[in-house]
Amino acid sequence: MRTKFKAWAQPFLDEHLEIQCSVEDLNSYPRYYLEIGSGKGQFLCAMALKYPTKLFVGIERNVTCAGITAKKIVENQLENAKLMFVDAEKVLPLIKDNSVETLFLNFSDPWPKKRHGKKRLTSEKFLKEYYRILKEKGRLIFKTDNEQLFNFSLEMIENSPFELILADPNYDGLDSFDEMSEYERNFRQQNLPIYRIILEKL
Numbered sequence: 001m002r003t004k005f006k007a008w009a010q011p012f013l014d015e016h017l018e019i020q021c022s023v024e025d026l027n028s029y030p031r032y033y034l035e036i037g038s039g040k041g042q043f044l045c046a047m048a049l050k051y052p053t054k055l056f057v058g059i060e061r062n063v064t065c066a067g068i069t070a071k072k073i074v075e076n077q078l079e080n081a082k083l084m085f086v087d088a089e090k091v092l093p094l095i096k097d098n099s100v101e102t103l104f105l106n107f108s109d110p111w112p113k114k115r116h117g118k119k120r121l122t123s124e125k126f127l128k129e130y131y132r133i134l135k136e137k138g139r140l141i142f143k144t145d146n147e148q149l150f151n152f153s154l155e156m157i158e159n160s161p162f163e164l165i166l167a168d169p170n171y172d173g174l175d176s177f178d179e180m181s182e183y184e185r186n187f188r189q190q191n192l193p194i195y196r197i198i199l200e201k202l
Helices: 009-015 023-028 042-050 063-075 088-094 114-119 124-133 147-158 182-189
Strands: 033-036 056-060 081-085 100-106 134-144 163-168 195-200
Touching (some): 009 063, 033 042, 042 063, 042 182, 088 124, 124 147, 147 195
Parallel strands (some): 033 056, 056 081
Antiparallel strands (some): 134 195
């Protein structure tokens, strides 16, 4: 489901640097919650509204999605939501160890072709980075509509140091520490199953 290009997105991002953060900013935060692939920002902004004392940071590389997220942050005057318009693969190695409270992966690109397995955000190389940057007892929370990606992720987790807390093939959406993204709302309206995994750093 491709997002239609919006010409206003880049100028809006350029005009609102106050809601964006750099790696240096990120590494200075004593406590924050990170979403990789924040899309149009529905989850990020809903969580920031729901938990005003917690800081939520979204990483998004698509300029249109980043622009839409930025607009939501600005319009809702969310001081506890920040955006990084950058490729997560490039920024992850720069994030300091033991710094993230919870890391969210919501409806990541499944990269269905076998040769693209290393690009999946739950591949071995990404899991290693997540484990490194999460605090002790920090959690990785993953949701997808894609059964193949769910099963692939479980296979990758078996060889990771994470403790598997939950592997739910039909998540009911009732966890209080959660919100729906645009994708999830659309899938639930179609009565499609949502797969969810929760991992914890030992």
